[in-house]
Every structure is written in structure tokens, then in C-alpha cells.
Amino acid sequence: MSDLLSADGASMAQPLKPLAVVLTGAENPYRVLQWLRRSPAAHLLRRLVLEPEALNHDSLDTLPQRAATAYVRGLLVTAGILPPRDENLALLTNWAARTVAELPARHAHLIRPFAEWHIIRDARRRSSRGRYTYAAHKGDCGNVLAAIGFLNWLDSQHLSLGQLRQRHLDLWAIDRPTLRSRSIPFLRWSTARRLFPPGLSIDRPASQLPGHFQAEDEARNELLRCLNDSALPLDVRVAAALVRLYALPLTRIVELTEDHISRDDEHTYLTVSQHPFVLPPKLARLIDDQLRHSMPRHSTATEHRYLLPGQSPGRSRNPLGLADTLRHHGLPARAARNTAMMDALVDLPPMVIADLLGIHPKTAERWATLAGENWSEYLSSLT
Incomplete structure (x- = not known):
């Protein structure tokens, strides 16, 4: 361990001692040695130890964002060497900075303020309330990409924003239905700034029922x-x-910790949302087993699991990876959650x-309307 966490291979710097505790505290020595010898994350950590000034979030953000980088960052946060941060928010801000830097100047001067003062500003507000999920980060990136796509389309039509007319927006919406909703935030932002x-x-397309x-x-x-x-x-x-019993989305399930039990x-x-659900005994035992067997390779005793x-x-x-895994095992989430939501609306008001x-x-009301008008007909059609 001293070889890994010391510049001279002998003495370990005092600030790195908590990291040594994390690295050795969760596994037997043999597995730790295997990790030290073979893991790309261990090699990256060794490189950073030789450059103490690089042990900060900003320096890690400049590295290729591979699995090893994320793992080392997690180790340093777990050890208390780096402060915790909202990684979903950081993914958005770093992605936006890289994306804007690659744009031509005529687009960057519009996309940068839209991303920083509208998209990221709203993301920070949601993050401060603990509500900024990985799915939200992906959606915000999609809104920025739609804005870039809209400006590229204007270039292809030899138009500027000042020359835009309603017929142009209608054409954009018709030709690019998948970007229609995503482009609305940029259009509203542009309208507010004249x-x-x-x-x-552009009218938001009618919400599609499941x-x-x-x-x-x-x-x-x-x-x-x-x-x-x-x-x-x-x-x-x-x-x-959890999907089939409580209609929970995967984005919420992955955020559950032992503190929710x-x-x-x-x-x-x-x-969930400050409401306790009684778990069936079999599921309760499965959750207990999952918590017992899902100890991370490197963690601390005080870490929320x-x-x-x-x-x-x-x-x-x-x-997203969890959704792929469920599909691989023949247990896809979408149809199961839709069905569980309908079942819940039979017993509970929207x-x-x-x-x-x-x-x-309003989403719950739409589901209730669907349940009341179509659910019984749908089920009868399947029998």
C-alpha cells in the first residue's frame, strides 16, 4: 500500500492515510493485491499520488471520463480527500463546457448563455433539493443538443434568428418530430430575450399515453x-x-439506500417520498440479502449504502444499464411499471x-383517465 500511496515508495503523506483505510478495509488482502496489480483505477491513482496538486475535482474533470476516472474519484470522496458533489450536475456542466468549446463562434455565443444561465441554472436549483437525477442530466443534455441542431438547421436554410417566421418553425417541427419538444426550451429562452x-x-406535442x-x-x-x-x-x-409491486421508476429505485429501509x-x-410501504416478507428478505451481499469493494463504515x-x-x-440488465433476464421495466401503475389507480386516487x-x-390524472376509460377494455382484449 505504501508503494501505491507514497511518492518515494516508503512514507505515506498524512492526507492520504484515510485512503489507505478505505482501500484495505472492505476486502481480504489477496483481493486488494489483485486490484492493485491489475486495475486501471489503481494505476491512475498511483499517477495522481505522484502529482498531489492533481488530487482535486477540477484536475480529474480534465481527464478522459472513463470508468477508472469515476472509480478513483469515488475512492477519494469516500476517503474524505475530495468533497462530495452532485455527480449528475457535474456531468452536465462538464459536458456543456466541452460541447460549447467545439461550436463555431456564431453558435457558441448563443448556446453558452442558454446552457449556463437557463439549463445549468435550473439543474443547480433541482440539485439543491436533491432531485437532480441521471435521467434529468440526460434530458438537459438533449435540450442543449436540440438547440444546437436548430441553429444548424437555420444555417442550412440560410436564415438568422432575426429572420425567423412561423412557417419556418412549423417546418422544423414537422421535419424533426423527435426534436420538437426538446427545442421548446431554447425557443422560449430566445423569445424572452427578443x-x-x-x-x-412551437406547440408542445400532445402527451402520449402509454x-x-x-x-x-x-x-x-x-x-x-x-x-x-x-x-x-x-x-x-x-x-x-419493486417495479412490479410499487410502480417505481428505475431512476428512483437506484437512488434507494439502506436508510430507506x-x-x-x-x-x-x-x-418512498416520505411514505413508508409495508414490504411483503419475501421481498423484505431479498432486500436484506441484497444489502448484505452488495458491500462495495472499497467503502467506509459510515458511508450510506x-x-x-x-x-x-x-x-x-x-x-440505463439496469434497464438493459432487466431486459436481458426477461423482466423489462416499462410495460411492468405501466401495468403496476394501472393496478394502483384501481385502489388509490390520482x-x-x-x-x-x-x-x-396532471400526469396522474391522465393515467387515471386511461385507467377509467381503457383499462378494462385492454385487459379483456388480452384474455
Whole structure:
């Protein structure tokens, strides 16, 4: 360990001693030695130790953002050498800076203030409330890319923002339906700054109601697989069961920690949005097993443990990767969650569902309308 964490191979700098505790505290010595010899993260850490001035977030942000970089950052945060930060927000800010730097000047002078003062500013506000998820970061990146795409399209039409007319916006919306919603934030921002003539707009497309559901037997059989099939990976069983029982999105499931689990003399509870749910005994045991067997390779005793930890210390599992894993095991999330949402609306009013699951009340109302008008017809068509 001294070879790794000391510049001279003998004496370890005092600030790095907590890191030595993290590296050796969670595993047997043999596995630690294997990690030190073979892991790209260990080699990167060694390089950084030789340059103490590089042990900060800014220096790490300049490196290629590979798995090894994320892992080393997680180690340094876990050890208390670097302060914790919202990594989803950092992903957005660093991505935006790199993206704007590659734009031609005529586009950068518009995209930079839009990204920094509109997109990132709003992301910081959500982050301060603990609500900035990985999915939100991906959506914000998509809004910036749509703005860039719109400016590129204007160039192809030999137009400037000042020459824009409603017929041009209508043509953009028709030709690029997938970017229609994503371009609205930039257009509204531009309108507020009078960058093009007043009165122009793109209507947000009508919200699409969900179209993927499961028949009752299919939903029940998949839930039974989650609870009883020991051949499935434990994390797959837990995540898929939470989707099917409580209609939780994967973005919320990956944020669950052991602090969301509580117990009394009779039951085990899962708390979501400050509301405790009683867990079925089988699922409670699966969650206990998952927490017991999901100890990260490097961690501290005081660290809040994620129910589904990611590859990097202190980070949760990526929801996109989790969705792929569930599909691989024949337990896709979308149709199962839609079905669970419909089942919940049979017993609970939309406002309660909105509060419990953290969705917008209007979204819950649309789901309730779908449940009332189409759900029984849909189920009968599957039988």
C-alpha cells in the first residue's frame, strides 16, 4: 500500500492515510493485491499520488471520463480527500463546457448563455433539493443538443434568428418530430430575450399515453419469478419486484439506500417520498440479502449504502444499464411499471399516487383517465 500511496515508495503523506483505510478495509488482502496489480483505477491513482496538486475535482474533470476516472474519484470522496458533489450536475456542466468549446463562434455565443444561465441554472436549483437525477442530466443534455441542431438547421436554410417566421418553425417541427419538444426550451429562452420576432411558437406535442402493458397472468408470473427464482441475480430480483409491486421508476429505485429501509417488531418498510410501504416478507428478505451481499469493494463504515451500488465507490447503479440488465433476464421495466401503475389507480386516487410516486398531478390524472376509460377494455382484449 505504501508503494501505491507514497511518492518515494516508503512514507505515506498524512492526507492520504484515510485512503489507505478505505482501500484495505472492505476486502481480504489477496483481493486488494489483485486490484492493485491489475486495475486501471489503481494505476491512475498511483499517477495522481505522484502529482498531489492533481488530487482535486477540477484536475480529474480534465481527464478522459472513463470508468477508472469515476472509480478513483469515488475512492477519494469516500476517503474524505475530495468533497462530495452532485455527480449528475457535474456531468452536465462538464459536458456543456466541452460541447460549447467545439461550436463555431456564431453558435457558441448563443448556446453558452442558454446552457449556463437557463439549463445549468435550473439543474443547480433541482440539485439543491436533491432531485437532480441521471435521467434529468440526460434530458438537459438533449435540450442543449436540440438547440444546437436548430441553429444548424437555420444555417442550412440560410436564415438568422432575426429572420425567423412561423412557417419556418412549423417546418422544423414537422421535419424533426423527435426534436420538437426538446427545442421548446431554447425557443422560449430566445423569445424572452427578443432574439427573433414576437408571437412565434412551437406547440408542445400532445402527451402520449402509454401503450405497453402486460396481461394479468404475465404480470403475476413475472412477479413470482422475482420473489422465488433463485437462479436470477439478486439485484435483478429486487429491482424488478419493486417495479412490479410499487410502480417505481428505475431512476428512483437506484437512488434507494439502506436508510430507506426500516423495521419494527412485525414488518419491514420501504420509505418512498416520505411514505413508508409495508414490504411483503419475501421481498423484505431479498432486500436484506441484497444489502448484505452488495458491500462495495472499497467503502467506509459510515458511508450510506445504496441498495443497488454502482461500479464506482459512493455511486448508485446507472438506471440505463439496469434497464438493459432487466431486459436481458426477461423482466423489462416499462410495460411492468405501466401495468403496476394501472393496478394502483384501481385502489388509490390520482392525487395520492402523485404524492407517493413523485409524479406530476396532471400526469396522474391522465393515467387515471386511461385507467377509467381503457383499462378494462385492454385487459379483456388480452384474455
